[in-house]
Amino acid sequence: MEIIRIPRIMREITKDLRAKGKSIGFVPTMGALHEGHLSLIKRAKQENDTTVVSIFVNPTQFAPGEDYEKYPRDIESDKEKLQKMEIDYLFLPDVESLYPQGYSTYVTVEGLSDKLCGKFRPGHFRGVATIVCKLFNIVRPSRAYFGQKDYQQSLIIKRMIDDLNFDIEIIVCPTIRENDGLAMSSRNLYLNEEERKAASVIYKALQEGEKLLKQGINPSDVTLEMLKILKKEPLVREIQYAGVFDPLTLEEVKEKQKRYLLAIALKIGDTRLIDNFIVELN
Amino acid sequence: MEIIRIPRIMREITKDLRAKGKSIGFVPTMGALHEGHLSLIKRAKQENDTTVVSIFVNPTQFAPGEDYEKYPRDIESDKEKLQKMEIDYLFLPDVESLYPQGYSTYVTVEGLSDKLCGKFRPGHFRGVATIVCKLFNIVRPSRAYFGQKDYQQSLIIKRMIDDLNFDIEIIVCPTIRENDGLAMSSRNLYLNEEERKAASVIYKALQEGEKLLKQGINPSDVTLEMLKILKKEPLVREIQYAGVFDPLTLEEVKEKQKRYLLAIALKIGDTRLIDNFIVELN
Numbered sequence: 385m386e387i388i389r390i391p392r393i394m395r396e397i398t399k400d401l402r403a404k405g406k407s408i409g410f411v412p413t414m415g416a417l418h419e420g421h422l423s424l425i426k427r428a429k430q431e432n433d434t435t436v437v438s439i440f441v442n443p444t445q446f447a448p449g450e451d452y453e454k455y456p457r458d459i460e461s462d463k464e465k466l467q468k469m470e471i472d473y474l475f476l477p478d479v480e481s482l483y484p485q486g487y488s489t490y491v492t493v494e495g496l497s498d499k500l501c502g503k504f505r506p507g508h509f510r511g512v513a514t515i516v517c518k519l520f521n522i523v524r525p526s527r528a529y530f531g532q533k534d535y536q537q538s539l540i541i542k543r544m545i546d547d548l549n550f551d552i553e554i555i556v557c558p559t560i561r562e563n564d565g566l567a568m569s570s571r572n573l574y575l576n577e578e579e580r581k582a583a584s585v586i587y588k589a590l591q592e593g594e595k596l597l598k599q600g601i602n603p604s605d606v607t608l609e610m611l612k613i614l615k616k617e618p619l620v621r622e623i624q625y626a627g628v629f630d631p632l633t634l635e636e637v638k639e640k641q642k643r644y645l646l647a648i649a650l651k652i653g654d655t656r657l658i659d660n661f662i663v664e665l666n
Numbered sequence: 667m668e669i670i671r672i673p674r675i676m677r678e679i680t681k682d683l684r685a686k687g688k689s690i691g692f693v694p695t696m697g698a699l700h701e702g703h704l705s706l707i708k709r710a711k712q713e714n715d716t717t718v719v720s721i722f723v724n725p726t727q728f729a730p731g732e733d734y735e736k737y738p739r740d741i742e743s744d745k746e747k748l749q750k751m752e753i754d755y756l757f758l759p760d761v762e763s764l765y766p767q768g769y770s771t772y773v774t775v776e777g778l779s780d781k782l783c784g785k786f787r788p789g790h791f792r793g794v795a796t797i798v799c800k801l802f803n804i805v806r807p808s809r810a811y812f813g814q815k816d817y818q819q820s821l822i823i824k825r826m827i828d829d830l831n832f833d834i835e836i837i838v839c840p841t842i843r844e845n846d847g848l849a850m851s852s853r854n855l856y857l858n859e860e861e862r863k864a865a866s867v868i869y870k871a872l873q874e875g876e877k878l879l880k881q882g883i884n885p886s887d888v889t890l891e892m893l894k895i896l897k898k899e900p901l902v903r904e905i906q907y908a909g910v911f912d913p914l915t916l917e918e919v920k921e922k923q924k925r926y927l928l929a930i931a932l933k934i935g936d937t938r939l940i941d942n943f944i945v946e947l948n
Contacts, residue, residue: 391831395833402684402685403685403687405685488776488777488778488829489773489774489775489776489795489825489826489829489830491771491772491773491774491830492772492773492774493771494770494771494772495770513771518831521831522831543770543771547770547771547800548771548773548799548800549677549803549804550803551677
């Protein structure tokens with residue numbers, strides 16, 4: 385595994401690889417790697433000649449007052465994991481090299497970015513679209529891998545790819561879960577023992593939602609049932625959204641349809657957690 | 667010369683060329699080609715294995731109430747000119763293929779986009795940055811060619827290239843002028859005979875500004891002199907800006923420095939015209 389820190393050098397390396405006809409699989413991360421990340425990397429390795437993983441805690445996607453400063457960083461442990469997985473390149477740029485003095489260009493995906501998480505994290509998806517656009521121009525992968533857990537993010541990135549005519553295939557991989565169903569997330573590290581136990585209520589609410597939708601219950605009633613489950617957990621401090629949404633527009637769904645997005649964002653203590661299911665009826 | 671209308675096909679063609687190690691020179695235009703465009707194309711041909719010219723009147727860079735509908739379009743004459751120049755590919759997409767239903771991604775270069783022309787053409791540079799980003803992803807040129815006449819545009823595109831880590835060299839070519847100094851522009855076609863004559867006042871004011879700066883006159887006084895010259899021309903209807911600016915920040919310059927941007931935007935009749943000089947003191 386080679387570690388590259390300079391964007392220009394990373395760009396030259398992948399340019400050479402492309403010239404040699406090699407396919408490039410890319411997994412952009414913010415580090416603090418868990419099984420979810422590793423599943424993306426495994427898939428990237430299977431499907432491409434070369435695998436590039438980036439670790440960069442992107443400041444522009446944190447809203448003011450969010451956890452940019454305290455976001456978990458454990459680069460030594462990350463490096464070990466990546467080395468074990470035998471990836472080809474770890475791209476590890478610093479903030480100054482990606483956002484130098486005078487930086488002023490931003491990419492916005494209108495509409496989708498204001499829904500769900502966007503309502504509670506102003507500027508978040510602008511930061512995501514911008515850094516992903518930058519990383520895509522540096523790595524120019526054949527395929528890029530994202531987790532289903534960040535469903536809205538993957539939807540926005542797909543929209544950006546199509547709109548800006550990038551020649552990259554976006555692959556969204558299933559959410560990896562703990563034994564009690566909690567979606568793997570670097571932010572789970574923030575939870576104390578009690579909070580960690582309480583956090584499984586998110587998965588329970590999603591499961592119940594799925595069951596009810598499959599029983600033909602009306603989406604509005606399903607949303608109510610999910611909220612009821614979440615509210616019963618005393619450590620749930622703030623439900624930002626929870627219920628049944630349209631998987632393409634992210635609008636709340638009140639009438640029956642064929643595909644649904646069940647999605648939840650809430651705080652347990654100071655920790656913001658999200659999760660979702662896609663439910664498809666036959 | 668091959669004419670390509672489908673973005674995906676254009677992207678495949680240039681991808682194949684790159685894989686064969688060919689350099690690609692790209693000249694994006696809105697058509698109604700004049701000697702200014704042709705000089706860019708000539709340079710692109712000299713410096714690259716393959717030359718791609720695009721013609722696309724980009725709706726997103728026209729502010730509401732501007733001349734999008736009546737912008738000069740003469741595709742048959744353009745094709746003839748390009749054929750004579752023996753370019754390799756004319757990329758001729760339609761609006762629906764570049765901005766399909768549901769399109770929602772925009773690229774913004776903050777700061778620079780609000781100065782000079784940006785003050786009078788809200789959204790203009792967002793439209794420019796967006797379409798150039800799209801075209802760059804489709805063509806992925808080695809080098810792209812722009813005219814010095816649109817100085818602010820070239821500055822914004824260079825900023826975007828650096829900020830978004832595009833691997834493209836931006837080449838800005840000198841403004842081509844009519845005999846009386848008027849900068850070539852597709853919009854000159856809007857001028858009637860009398861207006862056409864009056865339009866040379868822009869060049870006169872720039873020349874006078876340059877002379878005075880070189881004589882060591884203070885920039886504020888140079889601006890006043892330029893305005894005086896423009897105001898003497900009765901057909902000048904609205905001076906949007908005119909004077910001495912900083913070539914990097916586009917801010918008005920009041921104290922002496924080494925490099926200046928002399929820039930003018932005004933209306934003659936209903937026609938908006940722009941021009942500029944870069945003045946460098948030894």
